[in-house]
Amino acid sequence: MVRLSDLPSDEQAHLTGKALPPLGPPVWTTPIEPLKNMRLALITTAGLHLRGDPLFEFADGTYRPIPNHTAPRDIIMSHSSVNFDRTGFSEDINLVFPIDRFRELLDQGMLGSLADFHYSFMGAGLEPQAFEKGAAQVAGLLKQDQVDAVLLTPV
């Protein structure tokens, strides 16, 4: 089990040291289809991208597309933070980017379809508001792809 209280004191201080006011008034989009009819995408802030794509910079609000049929061995990570464990992700891509689990749900008829493209940001070194522009661009791309909903995974 890991809670903030279980982390070293310097790690706790870092994670709780920022005041993070709400980003704005509450937002809510009600899905219009049941899950079994939805088209889903994965979005992570783990700093993932295809081998050969530009690496994420030290602080970087941009994003990288990950085609749905990308093989796990073609995906690498260039995240600036050194304060999280990478060894689990080395063992299993699904620990951070659960693409195989999504394919299994699709095969079981639990999901309608998967997006043609998933996306990764790199969540380090910037205030939350720095992701507003990239998120708006990705929202447009998701709509072009007829995506209904997204599962977001941090790292």
Next chain:
Amino acid sequence: MSALGYYLERAGIATTGISLVREHTAQLRPPRSLWVSFPLGRPLGIPNDAEFQHAVIKAALELFEEASGPVLRDYPIDAPEVAIESAPACPVNFQRQSGSWQDRLASELSLTSPWYEIGLDKRAGRTLVGASTSHIHEILQRFGEDLDAHRIPADLKWFKASIEDAKTYYLEALSAEPGRHNARQLYRKLWHETELGRALGLFHAMFMDHPQRAGFARILLPRDAQSSIDDTMN
């Protein structure tokens, strides 16, 4: 993470997300979040455990059934750390090397590389090494040249990617044996028993002393290693 959920939802895309730091999510108030007690770096809990991962995903997707939000639900199941005594032993017998930094890192690489290759086979050819444009031999050679000259690397973009590759190479070698590993044990080995760990500790100290480059130091060592590694550097 929370910010992306907020902005995507505002643009009309329904979102649900996993939260690793409950305090941040509670402040930023994205529409739907499932807080999990798992370690940073492991949002789905346990590697190579599809059943466990499916249960987490199911709980996150169930938040789409909520009528209104923001919703922040606590996932009730922990992902216990693998006990050190039941984790596979480290296959590499690291020893303090002597000579120049170039020699020390080259000698250590000759011990490590067979296990990296074994780990590569275990993972069916998948590796996270590949951020840098350079091969591991060139990476460690250039690290050694800079340390022997006591200078910080000139090309920071190359250095950032190469640090990532060097650490990943070692960790994938250290975890080459089949079985579930204890991540803290692997990192402790990396930082406290390897010449690479000592090299990165020395780079960290050099960056910290540099008037314009101190900010770079924080991507060299995790916060919990910065103080403890000092004793092993020299």
